[in-house]
Amino acid sequence: MTWTSSGWSHRAAQLARATQIGRSTDRGALMHALRAVLTGLRVPAYRDERRAAVAELQVLVDTEQRTLDPSLAVTLARAHLEMGDTHAAGIALDMVSASRLAIDTEASWTVHYMRVGLLVTAGDLGRAETIFDDAVREPPPAPMGLHTWGRDKTALLQLRMFRxxxxxxxxxxxxxxxxxxxxxxxxxxxxxxxxxxxxxxxxxxxxxxxxxxxxxxxxxxxxxxxxxxxxxxxxxxxxxxxxxxxxxxxxxxxAEHTIVLTPGVLGVVDHHLAHVCMALGRWDEARSHVVKARELHGQRGFRVWEAESLLLAAQIDIASGREIDPEHLRTARSIAYHCGATALLDRIDDMQVPCER
Structure with a gap:
């Protein structure tokens, strides 16, 4: 499919038509159309379309019960991560055959890169750092020489935010x-x-x-x-x-959207709304957003971001002159400790409020 300059709505209409044709004619065409939705409509306005596409594509993948092409696996993993299913994201990456990864350096790098983001998000930062150092830090030359500089930097950013x-x-x-x-x-x-x-x-x-x-x-x-x-x-x-x-x-x-920065996430928008509301002194809004952010992070399996929201809740209380709930920091520290989130532990310790490990 050739994208036009007619804007996102025209692109969405093209993809809806392609998906409809695929359903009535050919499984392969349908899978390509659904993948195109997941890769070509990655803007907030089309989250519902992406949610429907990943659900339908996963059914097709499950029906075939075969190994996945690396690019499809990464597309699925990213989409599942956005929708808050870290388990399904991991399964998608596991469906790439070891033999394919052994002979294809680009595919191997891409799958490991996505794995790092998933592990950071789900709270296994020690393993994420090991994979990053062993398999991601030095990417192979990009296909056709494009985007070579910085291909590893988003994974590094997300890892180092917490470790x-x-x-x-x-x-x-x-x-x-x-x-x-x-x-x-x-x-x-x-x-x-x-x-x-x-x-x-x-x-x-x-x-x-x-x-x-x-x-x-x-x-x-x-x-x-x-x-x-x-x-x-x-x-x-x-x-x-x-x-x-x-x-x-x-x-x-x-507010409830997940911010996807491949290979991982930057939490949910509610968290960042809470942060800017705190900076602006809009305390009631800040508390409302941070409560929702913690809930969504917990539901979606975003462990490090759940701890980050607990820390932010304590910061909001201190900034607004309220007595903090010590349970927030205790729970945040426990999550950060078990995730290996050393940078997050440092931020918690900077609060200078005693809390048990």
Missing amino acids: GGLGEIAAMREDMAPKFDAIPAYRGAIALSLFDIGDVDGARDIVGWFAYGRLSAVPDGILWLTTVVLAARAAALTRVTPVCEEALDLLAPY
Whole structure:
């Protein structure tokens, strides 16, 4: 199928038509159409279409009961992860044959890359780090020479947010800076990493670029939600109020959505809404969003993000002058400890509130 410049709605209509034809004619054509929905409609407005497509595609895969092509396995795993089924995501990756991975370096790298994101999300960070170091850190040349630089960086970002800290990402500032205009999400990532290593002014300067309407001008593409969320998190941490206000308006319609940044997730939007509401002093909204975020993270198996939401709940209480619930920090610390989330443990310890392991 050839995409046109007619916009997302036209693309969605094309895919709906292709899916309808596939159902009435050919299983193979239907599978290709459903895969196209999962890869070609990765914007918030079409979450329901993706949910229906992954359910239907999984039925077809289960019926055939055979090994999966690596690209299909990764597509399925990413879709299941978005819908909150980490178990199904793992099964999809397990369905790629070992012999295929042994002879195809690109397929092997891609499956291991997706595995890292899944393990981080589900809370097995020690294993995620081992796989990253052994099989992901040095990617093979990309097909046709495209996107070679940075192919491993989203996995590294997600791993280091919770284990080890973001110093490695901060060290890439000079490499990433020339790409800021083409990929605005890099700005948010570098701002977060600078804040993490203590350069608050540097982080504030970078995320401040999103003010004056620039955040609203981010293109409506597959990185839109990620870009806004990274900017929102950095703006909340550095108290860049104009960016927080703009992010709040942009993200509000998608509160329960999962933010997919392949190979993993950045939690649910409710969590980041809670964070920007805290930065803006909108305490009741912040508490409402963080309660919902913790619930959704628990339901979807996003263990490290569940702990992050518990920590954020405590931070909201402290910032608003309320007495914190010590159970929040105890539970957050327990989850982080068992997940091997050392950076998250450091953030909890920085609260300077005694809590039992």
